[in-house]
Amino acid sequence: MVTAEPAGIERADKLLLPGVGAFDTAMTRIKQQGLLDLLNKKAMVEKVPILGVCLGMQLLTDSSEEGSLPGLGWIPARTLAFKGRLDTGRFKVPHMGWNIVEKHTESPLTAGFGSFEEVRFYFVHSYFVKCDDDRHSILKTTYGFHFDSGVQNGNIFGAQFHPEKSHTFGMRLFRNFARL
Amino acid sequence: MLRTRVIPCLLLNDESLVKTVKFDAYTYIGDPVNTVRIFNELEVDELVFLDITASRQSRRPNFTILEDIANECFMPLAYGGGVCDIEDVGRIFGIGFEKVVINSHAVEAPDFIRRVADKFGSQSVIGSIDARKNLFGRYEVFTHGGTRKVSRNPLEWAQELERLGAGELLLTSMDQDGTWAGFDIKLTASVTSKVQIPVIANGGAGTVRHIGDVVRKGGASAVAVGSMVVFQGKDLGVLVNFPGKKELEDAL
Amino acid sequence: MIDDLKEQYATGTSAGEARLAAIVERIKKDGKGRKYDCVVGVSGGTDSSYMLYKAVEWGLRPLAAHYDNTWNSAIATENIKKVLKRLKVDLFTYVVDNKEIDDIFRSFFLADAPEIDGPTDLALAEVLYRAASQHGVKYILEGHSFMTEGVAPLANIYFDGKYIRSVHAMFGRLPMKTYPLMDFAAFMKWIVFKRIRKVRPFWYMAYRKEDARAFLEKDCDWMYYSGHHLENRMTAFNHSYYLPKKFGIDLRNLSLSASVRSGQMSRQEALQRYSEPPHLEDDLLEYFKKRLGLGDEEFERVMRRPPKSYRDYPTYKSLFEKLRPFFYVMAKMDLVPMSFYIKYTSKTGV
Numbered sequence: 001m002v003t004a005e006p007a008g009i010e011r012a013d014k015l016l017l018p019g020v021g022a023f024d025t026a027m028t029r030i031k032q033q034g035l036l037d038l039l040n041k042k043a044m045v046e047k048v049p050i051l052g053v054c055l056g057m058q059l060l061t062d063s064s065e066e067g068s069l070p071g072l073g074w075i076p077a078r079t080l081a082f083k084g085r086l087d088t089g090r091f092k093v094p095h096m097g098w099n100i101v102e103k104h105t106e107s108p109l110t111a112g113f114g115s116f117e118e119v120r121f122y123f124v125h126s127y128f129v130k131c132d133d134d135r136h137s138i139l140k141t142t143y144g145f146h147f148d149s150g151v152q153n154g155n156i157f158g159a160q161f162h163p164e165k166s167h168t169f170g171m172r173l174f175r176n177f178a179r180l
Numbered sequence: 181m182l183r184t185r186v187i188p189c190l191l192l193n194d195e196s197l198v199k200t201v202k203f204d205a206y207t208y209i210g211d212p213v214n215t216v217r218i219f220n221e222l223e224v225d226e227l228v229f230l231d232i233t234a235s236r237q238s239r240r241p242n243f244t245i246l247e248d249i250a251n252e253c254f255m256p257l258a259y260g261g262g263v264c265d266i267e268d269v270g271r272i273f274g275i276g277f278e279k280v281v282i283n284s285h286a287v288e289a290p291d292f293i294r295r296v297a298d299k300f301g302s303q304s305v306i307g308s309i310d311a312r313k314n315l316f317g318r319y320e321v322f323t324h325g326g327t328r329k330v331s332r333n334p335l336e337w338a339q340e341l342e343r344l345g346a347g348e349l350l351l352t353s354m355d356q357d358g359t360w361a362g363f364d365i366k367l368t369a370s371v372t373s374k375v376q377i378p379v380i381a382n383g384g385a386g387t388v389r390h391i392g393d394v395v396r397k398g399g400a401s402a403v404a405v406g407s408m409v410v411f412q413g414k415d416l417g418v419l420v421n422f423p424g425k426k427e428l429e430d431a432l
Numbered sequence: 433m434i435d436d437l438k439e440q441y442a443t444g445t446s447a448g449e450a451r452l453a454a455i456v457e458r459i460k461k462d463g464k465g466r467k468y469d470c471v472v473g474v475s476g477g478t479d480s481s482y483m484l485y486k487a488v489e490w491g492l493r494p495l496a497a498h499y500d501n502t503w504n505s506a507i508a509t510e511n512i513k514k515v516l517k518r519l520k521v522d523l524f525t526y527v528v529d530n531k532e533i534d535d536i537f538r539s540f541f542l543a544d545a546p547e548i549d550g551p552t553d554l555a556l557a558e559v560l561y562r563a564a565s566q567h568g569v570k571y572i573l574e575g576h577s578f579m580t581e582g583v584a585p586l587a588n589i590y591f592d593g594k595y596i597r598s599v600h601a602m603f604g605r606l607p608m609k610t611y612p613l614m615d616f617a618a619f620m621k622w623i624v625f626k627r628i629r630k631v632r633p634f635w636y637m638a639y640r641k642e643d644a645r646a647f648l649e650k651d652c653d654w655m656y657y658s659g660h661h662l663e664n665r666m667t668a669f670n671h672s673y674y675l676p677k678k679f680g681i682d683l684r685n686l687s688l689s690a691s692v693r694s695g696q697m698s699r700q701e702a703l704q705r706y707s708e709p710p711h712l713e714d715d716l717l718e719y720f721k722k723r724l725g726l727g728d729e730e731f732e733r734v735m736r737r738p739p740k741s742y743r744d745y746p747t748y749k750s751l752f753e754k755l756r757p758f759f760y761v762m763a764k765m766d767l768v769p770m771s772f773y774i775k776y777t778s779k780t781g782v
Contacts, residue, residue: 021300022301088376092376092378092401093377094302094303094347094377095182096303096347096378096401097184097185097225097226097402098182098183098185098225099182100181120183122256124256124278124303126303142181143181143182162256165255165256165278166254167254167255168223168254171254195530196529196531208527208529210500210502210530211502211530211723212530214502214504214665217505217506218504218506218509219506221505221507222506222510412513412516412522412523413522413523416522416523416524416525417496417497417498417522417523417524417525417526418498418525418527419512419513419525420504420509421509421510421513
């Protein structure tokens with residue numbers, strides 16, 4: 001069920017936080033629709049499984065260099081810019097295309113992923129996430145350097161890539177999330 | 181590491197799939213949706229769909245076909261051809277496409293790209309440049325499916341598109357299109373050295389070697405392939421295909 | 433009929449193989465000085481792929497020809513690609529306009545006729561002739577084997593150009609422009625004027641489908657699809673759903689009994705395979721309905737209607753019967769397959 005209605009979110013036993021666009025725009029929209037308290041309740045009190053995808057994962061962090069507003073803060077982490085940290089002659093921004101993910105900390109979200117050299121997802125992003133606690137990083141990807149491409153803090157999950165655009169890999173990930 | 185994207189670029193003419201040579205001489209390839217289905221089964225990286233008729237005749241996109249196409253794919257899709265209305269763009273994304281390719285309208289109304297990028301994000305906009313050499317060997321930019329010359333230089337135009345908010349560039353050599361002779365490396369290199377956003381080289385791919393060359397020597401972040409994936413070989417029969425994983429890995 | 437054919441062609445005996453060798457020599461001789469000396473139709477299936485391999489092994493220089501009805505699956509195109517690459521053979525393709533062919537398929541569906549895939553088969557035959565003619569080639573090699581496939585009784589499946597034209601005229605909506613129709617005139621052109629011969633090597637030599645498949649999987653990294661003819665979605669629909677459901681025709685019957693008869697499979701195994709329902713790809717029906725523009729209700733309604741046959745529509749059948757002696761001569765000269773003569777020109781059918 002796709003909804004932005006508080007009633008639907010209230011009833012849900014799992015939440016998916018998608019995201020395309022800009023950090024501040026998204027956070028403002030959440031506040032404008034009066035969803036902040038509800039989301040916090042679902043996440044921190046009811047502890048339903050929540051999966052943030054792409055910008056959605058970045059929203060889970062404390063803050064982002066893309067904007068000035070605070071994030072949801074469900075995962076102690078910061079969202080940083082690739083620009084300035086990469087040699088843009090060699091590494092174009094946004095990070096766009098298929099890249100490999102490597103398992104870091106074990107997680108039910110990445111269950112069943114066999115030999116990890118083969119697992120690739122489609123990435124499109126100009127900002128990346130850095131977890132304060134490395135144990136929250138469940139997947140890492142290399143683009144000039146290692147960054148956290150998958151995160152988990154209890155019932156809060158995040159995927160920097162686009163599972164819905166990643167063939168069978170993506171489907172497997174969603175299936176794992178659905179089975180939680 | 182990030183794998184260089186190899187992207188089949190499929191051309192729509194009315195409701196059929198065609199392939200061109202130097203933007204002319206159409207060959208009928210087949211049913212668009214079935215072809216896309218095959219590419220989906222082959223698990224290609226990404227797909228670009230360009231509606232030539234919409235572009236040349238300034239028509240609106242064919243939403244029915246786009247819906248059928250999007251339903252078949254589990255990888256990123258881009259659509260181009262007659263994209264000039266921001267409502268249409270929203271509808272295209274709603275159907276399931278990730279990116280739009282904007283060519284002619286960027287010249288007619290430069291702030292259109294800015295508006296799309298602001299509303300949907302730069303990563304959803306591919307600025308497309310079709311270029312051809314004139315008699316003096318200098319490159320010129322064309323719009324409307326290669327039918328109208330505009331007084332722009334590809335390098336400057338590329339930088340302008342970047343400034344206006346395009347997330348990537350699709351750079352097509354009209355001279356090399358459909359020739360199997362390799363990409364225009366010089367053109368590609370001159371553009372990639374001037375912009376910071378990814379550039380997709382297009383036009384001329386005949387072998388995986390060409391793909392490797394334009395990436396290494398031309399600085400392309402991704403390549404688009406046309407004839408190579410719809411024909412068995414140069415001047416040979418229609419056969420939808422895609423290079424094997426290992427073949428690509430070796431070449432890149 | 434199978435036993436007659438077997439005797440006539442000395443299948444699998446050294447006499448049969450000697451005859452085949454002689455034919456191959458003649459093909460080579462007639463093809464000297466040209467780029468190709470024979471044409472082999474390819475579909476991505478076992479028989480045609482193996483046929484191509486054999487042709488190359490015998491020292492022939494084939495041109496592969498493919499008729500793309502726009503319903504191919506990736507398995508078909510991949511297998512064609514692999515085999516042609518491995519054998520270094522050029523491909524000639526004829527692609528029909530997708531909207532046109534869907535209109536023709538739809539016509540046959542609405543006509544309650546069993547030969548919905550007839551247009552594909554006839555188009556392939558026409559395309560093979562065109563490819564041959566374009567390159568000055570006099571021989572077409574076909575991978576048909578009556579030992580592994582049997583010969584369908586006439587009542588089941590019949591197709592000719594007039595039949596297709598009639599059905600399309602009655603139920604079609606789009607003009608037939610790109611569809612390669614083989615009408616009688618074209619047929620005569622190919623066999624009488626151009627004198628292009630059809631050779632079926634597997635009628636002379638021992639041919640086991642399993643061996644062919646094993647070879648292709650090993651040598652060409654080929655992919656096998658379960659069932660018969662599932663490299664094309666229309667054929668899949670036809671074999672796995674349309675024919676069994678509406679007409680009670682299970683074509684597996686043919687190939688299974690043929691395999692049993694020739695000793696390639698035990699009767700028990702054949703019965704067991706037959707009792708399993710035909711394999712159906714996941715959204716094949718949806719795909720079929722979508723492409724042909726049929727609503728669910730309309731689809732069900734047509735499926736439930738009583739079946740018709742070629743006898744309900746204008747065809748060349750009576751013409752073929754009248755020309756029976758002529759076609760006998762043509763068959764003896766390998767200008768038409770002997771099975772064509774037996775099936776199409778006899779009044780009683782088989």
